[in-house]
Amino acid sequence: MAIPQSIFEEMRAVCATAWRRGLLSGFNGNISVRMDSACCVTRGGAAKGDLRPVDVAAVDIATGALLEGSTPSSELSMHLEIYRVREDALAVAHTHPRHLLALELRVPQEKFLDLPLFEADMLRKRLGFAPALPPGTRELALAVARAAETREAVWMSRHGLTCRAADLRTALALSEELDHLAAVQLLAENR
Numbered sequence: 001m002a003i004p005q006s007i008f009e010e011m012r013a014v015c016a017t018a019w020r021r022g023l024l025s026g027f028n029g030n031i032s033v034r035m036d037s038a039c040c041v042t043r044g045g046a047a048k049g050d051l052r053p054v055d056v057a058a059v060d061i062a063t064g065a066l067l068e069g070s071t072p073s074s075e076l077s078m079h080l081e082i083y084r085v086r087e088d089a090l091a092v093a094h095t096h097p098r099h100l101l102a103l104e105l106r107v108p109q110e111k112f113l114d115l116p117l118f119e120a121d122m123l124r125k126r127l128g129f130a131p132a133l134p135p136g137t138r139e140l141a142l143a144v145a146r147a148a149e150t151r152e153a154v155w156m157s158r159h160g161l162t163c164r165a166a167d168l169r170t171a172l173a174l175s176e177e178l179d180h181l182a183a184v185q186l187l188a189e190n191r
Contacts, residue, residue, distance in 0.1 A: 008040070023176060028160070034090045059076060089165070092162060093168060097178065117184070128155070161179075
């Protein structure tokens with residue numbers, strides 16, 4: 001199975017945008033795009049700000065078998081579980097938004113995005129939560145998938161954010177919106 005150049009270019013552009021906006025740094029985070037019964041996913045250890053064709057793998061969604069490319073991200077099982085429970089999910093972006101990470105250090109989850117803003121009310125309804133579980137584990141993958149059944153975004157305690165959408169740009173935009181509101185909350189608490 002050949003990874004289409006158009007999908008690689010979309011993944012590269014989204015990773016570069018996420019890196020420029022501080023939603024990914026260095027080697028952290030990962031993204032994927034569904035292609036029928038397979039998905040293209042970033043490989044483990046790929047520098048997302050400068051993604052190369054060798055940094056993408058194709059994997060069968062049902063079995064997890066590698067179809068093309070190098071070793072997928074250690075978070076592959078999370079992507080696969082989301083695709084399995086949400087057939088309408090065509091893209092998944094797992095980011096490490098710095099403002100959300102900082103917010104978790106300051107307030108309990110029930111206070112996340114607890115702001116008197118219309119956007120906060122709307123976005124908080126789209127956010128689910130997964131407990132603090134080690135990255136790359138099956139337990140984390142299943143917890144995120146359970147939350148993703150009813151929410152488009154899932155905060156993984158002490159880890160990061162995963163957003164599912166119809167395309168990568170929308171998944172990244174949701175991550176950015178949530179991180180922006182976290183920054184507003186941090187600023188409001190510092191006044």
